[in-house]
Amino acid sequence: MSVHESTTLPQTLAARLKLAREAAGLNQIQLAEMVGISQTAISWLEVGKTLRTGFIAEIAKALCVDPLWLALGDGSAPDPVAARDNQLRHDAEKWESLYRNEHATCTRLLDTVTGLRSEIAALKAKGESL
Secondary structure: OOHHHOOOOOOOHHHHHHHHHHHOOOOHHHHHHHHOOOHHHHHHHHHOOOOOOOOHHHHHHHHOOOHHHHHHOOOOOOOHHHHHHHHHHHHHHHHHHHHHHHHHHHHHHHHHHHHHHHHHHHHHHHHHHO
8 A cells, every 4th residue: 555545644643654665665774865864764754653853854855745734734745756766866976976976986097007017017118228
């Protein structure tokens, strides 16, 4: 059953957070990474061990939900399509960053190898002329 098919919406932050996270297709680790907090913090919120957080706005943004809905149950229920799009965008940004970093590393290595080859060739030429 999707969020929009539910007849009753969750009454606690814990239940709303879990509902929105699952609707977004995220696990706790993924959400924590997107928000910049620990997986344990997400877990404690979902089980009700922690009743509030200073990261409501960030969590709501990561899940593409109304912060008022997440915090208090007021406002619009989550849109799972928007949340999934946000997750895909986040993943694409991570892959792009990884690619850029790896590309830069490979370029530096190739430059080093090219420089070493030039030095070896120069040393060989110098040795042959002696």
